[in-house]
Amino acid sequence: MKVRVVTFPGSNCDKDVGSVLESEFGAKVEYTWYKESFSDTPDLVVLPGGFSFGDYLRCGAMAKFSNAMDSVVSYAKKGGKVLGVCNGFQILTESGLLPGALLHNRTLKYICKDVDLVPVSENRIGKEMKGTLSIPIAHGEGAYFADPETLERLEKNGQVVFRYKENPNGSLHDIAGICNEAGNVLGMMPHPERAVNPYTGKMDGKQILEVLLKK
Amino acid sequence: MFVAKINVTLKESVLDPQGQTVLRTLHDQGKNSVADLRVGKYIEMKIDAKSQSEAEALAKEICESVLVNQVIETYRLVVEKV
Numbered sequence: 001m002k003v004r005v006v007t008f009p010g011s012n013c014d015k016d017v018g019s020v021l022e023s024e025f026g027a028k029v030e031y032t033w034y035k036e037s038f039s040d041t042p043d044l045v046v047l048p049g050g051f052s053f054g055d056y057l058r059c060g061a062m063a064k065f066s067n068a069m070d071s072v073v074s075y076a077k078k079g080g081k082v083l084g085v086c087n088g089f090q091i092l093t094e095s096g097l098l099p100g101a102l103l104h105n106r107t108l109k110y111i112c113k114d115v116d117l118v119p120v121s122e123n124r125i126g127k128e129m130k131g132t133l134s135i136p137i138a139h140g141e142g143a144y145f146a147d148p149e150t151l152e153r154l155e156k157n158g159q160v161v162f163r164y165k166e167n168p169n170g171s172l173h174d175i176a177g178i179c180n181e182a183g184n185v186l187g188m189m190p191h192p193e194r195a196v197n198p199y200t201g202k203m204d205g206k207q208i209l210e211v212l213l214k215k
Numbered sequence: 216m217f218v219a220k221i222n223v224t225l226k227e228s229v230l231d232p233q234g235q236t237v238l239r240t241l242h243d244q245g246k247n248s249v250a251d252l253r254v255g256k257y258i259e260m261k262i263d264a265k266s267q268s269e270a271e272a273l274a275k276e277i278c279e280s281v282l283v284n285q286v287i288e289t290y291r292l293v294v295e296k297v
Contacts, residue, residue: 058284065281094284101286103225108232145229145287170230 001213002042003027006068008034013049013085017193021046024196024206025213034066044081044212045072047088049138049191059102059141060090069095082185083212086139089177089187098180098187099154100146106170110140114202116165117176117190122158124183128211132165133204135190142189144171144178157181162188186212217262217270221278222291224255229287258282261297270294 003021007014014031021027032038034052053062063069069091076082076097084092092098105111117133119126146154151173154160162177169189177188192205225231234253241249260277264270271294283290 057282061281061284093286099286101284103229103287104232106230106232108236147228147286170232 001025001027002040003029003044003046003213004032004038004042005029005046005048006032006034006072007048008050008052008063008066008068008091010052010054011048011050011087013087013191013193014046016191017046017048017085020193020196021209021213025209027213032068032071034063034068037067038071038075041075041078041080044083045075047072047082047084047091049086049088052087052091055087055141058090058094060087060092060094063087063091064095073097076180076185079182079184081212084185084187085191085193086137086142086189089189090141092185092187097185098178099150100144100178102141102189103143103145103170104141105139105143105168110138111142111168112136112138113168115168115176115190117162117204118165119162120158120160123161123179124158125179125186125211126161129207133162133207134195134202135192135205135208136194136202137168137190139169139189142171143169144173144175144189146172154178159183161186162190216297217264217267218295218297219258219260219262219270219274220293220295221258221260221274221282222255223258223283223288224253224290225287226289262294267294267296 018029119129163174192208195202195205238252262270
């Protein structure tokens with residue numbers, strides 16, 4: 001099982017997700033610096049959390065202009081699986097692989113805590129998960145926004161993967177994670193990689209990564 | 216040489232919590248005649264172009280591809296000769 005983790009200047013969860021995929025799932029992880037391209041077909045590409053390019057201008061706005069992202073876009077368009085966590089989710093929306101955008105949290109506060117996620121059973125990723133998942137969030141700009149037509153389309157197509165049980169940031173429709181229409185690109189604000197190892201006290205993230213790593 | 220002056224704000228349909236917070240502070244100070252307030256950003260860009268229209272076209276293209284996320288933001292662009 002091969003996973004590529006893309007690292008941008010300012011990414012700070014790349015090693016977190018990479019080491020968890022190696023130690024808990026036995027994946028062979030390769031890190032791709034943003035200036036590099038790739039043309040192989042790993043089982044999963046991860047855009048990690050962090051503050052790519054300092055999050056200047058807008059979160060994720062600079063990251064989309066990179067060789068690595070050109071490769072990610074063409075890999076995703078061929079059906080390759082992509083997971084974007086937190087800043088990775090912001091990059092996915094900025095690059096057009098997922099609809100909508102992430103706004104400042106409604107409270108304007110940076111929120112760092114465990115939240116309860118409800119997997120949406122109409123979604124083929126969400127339906128494989130059991131019960132409510134407790135996963136940490138850590139973001140200042142995580143309020144999901146899309147225009148009413150886009151929201152309606154997401155709901156109708158079953159593209160909402162996770163909702164917050166108690167909305168922490170003002171996301172429309174309590175959205176915590178969505179996927180593209182084909183279902184191979186998933187973006188989410190919560191950090192599943194921080195809830196995999198028993199030393200972190202949380203294990204619910206394992207379910208999410210397990211489903212994504214499934215052939 | 217031309218200068219492009221760009222004002223980026225959140226669309227009217229998007230809640231602006233930063234603007235709302237500043238507005239609330241002004242109202243707390245009794246400045247209740249301030250009816251609405253939105254916070255945006257101002258970007259200035261110097262462009263070396265042969266003509267006004269060339270500078271405007273480039274500035275517009277940069278706004279729409281990089282500076283503005285049109286899902287949530289709108290912008291006003293003015294290009295002046297300097």
